[in-house]
Amino acid sequence: MSEQVNKMIDALDQDDHIEAETAFKSALVDKVGAALDDKRKDLAKTFVRAGETEQPAETSGDENVDTVQPTEQPDTGA
Numbered sequence: 001m002s003e004q005v006n007k008m009i010d011a012l013d014q015d016d017h018i019e020a021e022t023a024f025k026s027a028l029v030d031k032v033g034a035a036l037d038d039k040r041k042d043l044a045k046t047f048v049r050a051g052e053t054e055q056p057a058e059t060s061g062d063e064n065v066d067t068v069q070p071t072e073q074p075d076t077g078a
Contacts, residue, residue: 002027 004027011020 002030004030 004023008020008023008027011017011023
């Protein structure tokens with residue numbers, strides 16, 4: 001068992017409910033933090049794998065993204 005769990009059990013055995021609560025919260029924070037770190041690592045691995053398999057889209061070379069083409073304005077009859 002973790003150190004926090006042992007502290008919680010000892011505190012409950014001594015009827016020290018405040019210390020037991022503190023130890024419980026500490027143990028919970030550690031456990032949730034470890035689970036989040038594991039999920040972050042798993043998620044990061046999927047990003048790396050996805051980036052390796054994706055190929056850049058091929059273009060025909062006709063696209064010119066630096067210039068803006070004007071659009072026709074509708075005739076309002078004025």
